[in-house]
Amino acid sequence: MAVVTGHAAPGQAPAPAPAPADTQAQETIDGFHLVIEALKLNGIDTVFGLPGIPITDLTRMIQGAGMRMVAFRHEQNAGYAASIAGFLTQKPGICLTVSAPGFLNGLTALAHATTNCFPMILISGSSEREIVDLQQGDYEEMDQLAVAKPLCKAAFRVLNAEDIGVGIARAIRAAVSGRPGGVYLDFPAKLFAQSVDAVHGRSTLIKVVDPAPKQVPAPEAVKRAVELLKGAKKPLIVLGKGAAYAQCDAEIRTLIEKTGIPYLPMSMAKGLLPDTHEQSASAARSFVLPEADVVVLIGARLNWLLSHGKGKTWGGKDHKAWGGQKFVQVDISPQEADSNVRIDAPVVGDIGSCVAALNAALGGTWAKPPAEWTGAIKERKDKNVAKMAETLAKDPSPMNFHSALNVVRDIVKANPDAMLVNEGANALDFTRSIVDMYRPRKRIDVGTWGIMGVGMGYCVAAAVTTKQQVIAIEGDSAFGFSGMEVETICRYDLPVCIVVMNNNGVYKGTDVDPTGRDPAPTVFVKGARYDRIIEGFGGVGVNATTPAELKRAMEEAIRSRKPTLINAVIDETAGTESGRITNLNPTAKKK
Numbered sequence: 001m002a003v004v005t006g007h008a009a010p011g012q013a014p015a016p017a018p019a020p021a022d023t024q025a026q027e028t029i030d031g032f033h034l035v036i037e038a039l040k041l042n043g044i045d046t047v048f049g050l051p052g053i054p055i056t057d058l059t060r061m062i063q064g065a066g067m068r069m070v071a072f073r074h075e076q077n078a079g080y081a082a083s084i085a086g087f088l089t090q091k092p093g094i095c096l097t098v099s100a101p102g103f104l105n106g107l108t109a110l111a112h113a114t115t116n117c118f119p120m121i122l123i124s125g126s127s128e129r130e131i132v133d134l135q136q137g138d139y140e141e142m143d144q145l146a147v148a149k150p151l152c153k154a155a156f157r158v159l160n161a162e163d164i165g166v167g168i169a170r171a172i173r174a175a176v177s178g179r180p181g182g183v184y185l186d187f188p189a190k191l192f193a194q195s196v197d198a199v200h201g202r203s204t205l206i207k208v209v210d211p212a213p214k215q216v217p218a219p220e221a222v223k224r225a226v227e228l229l230k231g232a233k234k235p236l237i238v239l240g241k242g243a244a245y246a247q248c249d250a251e252i253r254t255l256i257e258k259t260g261i262p263y264l265p266m267s268m269a270k271g272l273l274p275d276t277h278e279q280s281a282s283a284a285r286s287f288v289l290p291e292a293d294v295v296v297l298i299g300a301r302l303n304w305l306l307s308h309g310k311g312k313t314w315g316g317k318d319h320k321a322w323g324g325q326k327f328v329q330v331d332i333s334p335q336e337a338d339s340n341v342r343i344d345a346p347v348v349g350d351i352g353s354c355v356a357a358l359n360a361a362l363g364g365t366w367a368k369p370p371a372e373w374t375g376a377i378k379e380r381k382d383k384n385v386a387k388m389a390e391t392l393a394k395d396p397s398p399m400n401f402h403s404a405l406n407v408v409r410d411i412v413k414a415n416p417d418a419m420l421v422n423e424g425a426n427a428l429d430f431t432r433s434i435v436d437m438y439r440p441r442k443r444i445d446v447g448t449w450g451i452m453g454v455g456m457g458y459c460v461a462a463a464v465t466t467k468q469q470v471i472a473i474e475g476d477s478a479f480g481f482s483g484m485e486v487e488t489i490c491r492y493d494l495p496v497c498i499v500v501m502n503n504n505g506v507y508k509g510t511d512v513d514p515t516g517r518d519p520a521p522t523v524f525v526k527g528a529r530y531d532r533i534i535e536g537f538g539g540v541g542v543n544a545t546t547p548a549e550l551k552r553a554m555e556e557a558i559r560s561r562k563p564t565l566i567n568a569v570i571d572e573t574a575g576t577e578s579g580r581i582t583n584l585n586p587t588a589k590k591k
């Protein structure tokens with residue numbers, strides 16, 4: 001039960017119901033406690049945030065109420081933590097910030113959540129409405145609701161304590177139903193101090209029933225998709241992070257194994273089936289995309305990450321040309337179909353219901369894809385895997401991405417339940433292709449935007465929500481965006497092992513200022529010792545210059561579960577500009 005609070009702040013509470021003359025002082029509840037009770041009522045047990053006016057007491061009371069209050073050093077990182085907690089748990093991740101600057105610091109993460117379809121609620125305190133609206137210069141004045149609106153799925157403001165229940169219920173529904181996304185909830189300072197009759201106040205709280213209702217696909221849509229698939233000679237399934245989010249892993253495995261169709265996992269769908277699965281076509285990606293005739297997209301959008309479903313990647317004649325594939329698209333949003341190319345068979349519904357319906361419609365016997373198709377894929381795969389094995393076996397000095405990631409690959413194989421956080425350019429692309437994943441939702445990375453800065457926020461959220469060991473493979477530039485949260489990791493004593501792939505810069509460490517005056521914009525201090533940062537907070541720092549040293553340090557981190565940062569010294573010439581997406585770089589094109 002919430003602590004019973006004192007009386008309403010003068011002039012702020014709505015008029016309480018008149019108490020019978022013979023009762024003593026009426027029991028009241030304030031806005032702070034109504035917020036906490038509303039969150040708890042809806043199964044929310046963790047808040048990521050950063051205290052200050054007007055939410056300092058709220059952070060204390062959240063902790064006092066037995067919830068986990070994880071306090072960060074910068075709101076952006078708390079926001080990224082909330083966003084990925086939403087992805088991992090299917091419950092909205094909560095980020096709590098102060099007004100204007102704190103709110104703005106949380107906003108990138110809110111937009112990131114919306115873009116990636118992660119359920120998240122950014123709750124920010126805000127200043128006095130009547131002063132803000134007259135622009136009279138209040139402390140941290142900003143019309144936050146207006147600023148947040150274009151960046152999220154929904155935005156709400158609550159002015160009366162009796163509306164807190166509705167506000168939180170609406171935010172939860174908006175965040176998790178249909179296509180999930182970011183929601184903004186504006187709580188002006190005055191709201192927290194309002195007091196209402198406790199019984200009445202609690203009666204306004206809403207426990208949301210069925211927050212993400214199943215959306216079952218139309219039988220004719222399922223039939224259309226199955227008919228299309230039946231005629232395919234070179235079918236392919238693409239699994240997106242929407243498929244991972246849906247937590248219908250068994251249904252997806254059944255679809256893939258029953259049909260025998262080769263599949264490609266997008267980055268965060270790796271591990272839905274083990275990457276070592278014989279039907280995985282990852283190692284033959286550039287062969288299967290242009291060759292496939294019918295492609296089933298499951299929770300994967302045809303955005304830039306899939307070259308918009310057209311162009312040379314898909315066998316088209318030029319960068320806009322359709323490659324001739326027919327598409328089945330399984331997605332929760334009816335608006336997703338035809339976003340880039342024609343979708344011949346949209347199947348609209350939640351991924352679990354859709355895949356279950358497809359499985360049911362396949363019938364008892366299903367002819368596996370022609371052996372010419374699966375055989376050709378296997379041939380390409382075997383060749384590429386052998387080539388990769390050769391590269392991985394080399395032991396150059398200094399280490400390169402391959403020799404370092406060969407260690408990480410073995411460590412992840414031995415610890416398949418560990419969470420893998422990954423960001424950078426080369427540090428990202430090489431990890432994605434070299435490190436196999438074995439279980440669903442273990443790999444979390446830069447997502448739709450290829451955003452830098454998610455690293456430490458993701459580490460904290462992964463450790464707090466899953467309780468598993470976390471391994472973060474970070475570019476040295478990428479790490480810098482959230483590096484101060486190493487203190488947070490140490491403070492909460494989280495089992496996080498950070499490996500900074502230190503190649504002295506963004507992409508490479510070799511650029512120079514042509515005028516000779518300054519360091520080049522892409523390079524950092526040479527020979528930097530990131531491991532020493534964590535030592536300042538009581539964590540374990542290791543400088544690793546060989547694969548053997550890296551292996552020993554990672555094994556020890558996992559054994560001890562101590563916060564650890566390994567500075568992995570990588571050849572500064574080893575990377576390429578923008579990693580695998582050099583083609584998107586206008587400067588590089590001009591060269």
Ligand SMILES: Cc1ncc(C[n+]2csc(CCOP(=O)(O)OP(=O)(O)O)c2C)c(N)n1
Pocket residue numbers: 423424425426427428449450451452453474475476477478479501503505506507508575579
């Ligand atoms: C918020 C944000 N700012 C800037 C970028 C541009 N960017 C892409 S990758 C990258 C850093 C790459 O360097 P590093 O993390 O060291 O990886 P490396 O290629 O050196 O392994 C940057 C700055 C981005 N993606 N996101």
Ligand SMILES: [Mg+2]
Pocket residue numbers: 475476477501502503504505506507508
């Ligand atoms: Mg780098």
